[in-house]
Amino acid sequence: MNLAQAIEHANALAFPGFLVDDQSLTDERRKNEEAIGLLLDAWKSAPAGQEPFSFALIQSLADQNRVICDKYGAARLRNDSNDFSLARKLSDEDLVRSVAAMQHRPEADVAASAGPLLQDLGIAYTEAPVSGTVMGIDLETTDRYPDRGYIINLGMEFMDLSPKAKPHDGHTAYFGIPSLYQQAGVPLSDIHHITWDDLAGKPAFRDARREQEALLTAFKAFPIMAHNAAFEDSWLTLHLDGYAEARKAGQIVVIDSRDICRRVDPDYKTLPHDSRPAALESWAKRRGVLSGDEAEVHLGLDDVDLMFKTVQAEFAERNMFK
Secondary structure, three states: OOHHHHHHHHHHOOOHHOOOOOOHHHHHHHHHHOOOOHHHHHHHHHOOOOOOOOHHHHHHHHHHHHHHHHHHHHHHHHHOOOOOOOOOOOOHHHHHHHHHHHHHOOOOHHHHHHHHOOOOHHHHHHOOEEEEEEEEEEEEEEOOOOOOEEEEEEEEEEEEEOOOOEEEEEEEOOOOOOOOOHHHHOHHHHEEEEEEHHOOOOHHHHHHHHHHHHHHHHHHOOOOOEHHHHHHHHHHHHHHOOEEEEEEEEOOOEEEEHHHHHOOOOOHHOOOHHHHHHHHHHHHHHOOOOOOOOOOOOOHHHHHHHHHHOOOOOHHHHEEEE
């Protein structure tokens, strides 16, 4: 499939309800996901204002794809990683911008310290003190890939980057999913422990217009911090109207606390890879935020709170505050 074919596929009138057998569902889903990947790349790489189509075209195709995935069965998709809608990491430009935002200095200065391949970004993190207010966010979803599943829980709060600050103004919200999951069960509930009772009667995130508008306004006002932020960024790109456009315009700054761990915490480089040293739970235990017998909750607001306290402890350990 080339870009022209991807645009034609996205614009085609689709009738997901007519697809009933496994092969037709699989074929259509793979075409959708290949097209979404091509369209995302083309839209993001085009100069601002010269995109060959609106971002709404991509979102619409992703919305259609979720209907097909519902029919196919969420559990059967668990081992299928043939999807291009989830970014594996933030771009180098994003990482430089995030350090510059926390340190209130020019991105060019951070980039110069970090080097062409960001091999010295860890040095840049500690060259200047951090300060200001950041907004933490964590999403719980029904799938790994944002064009297959739904956002069902969002946790958010704010914290000043200072050694004694406490997270404040926390908020959590649940969002609904199609009724078929009342009997089938909420996907990934073995991880987040969210049940149908938590979601019953709640609007879907894609339909929660008031919440979407409030989130987009907040994202433009404060840098966003998340652990493995590429996950939240990918999901918000396809699910939050206006987010992709604001990101491309430089109105939203995303900070990845996992990247902070990997570049600032010296323990990360000495621990075995299979111990997952950059996982939030592992990092929190090394910084004394969690005790040895405690575990990460894997629920929106709880995880944001844990992330903030761990980042704060790491920054204090490295004397990174003013």
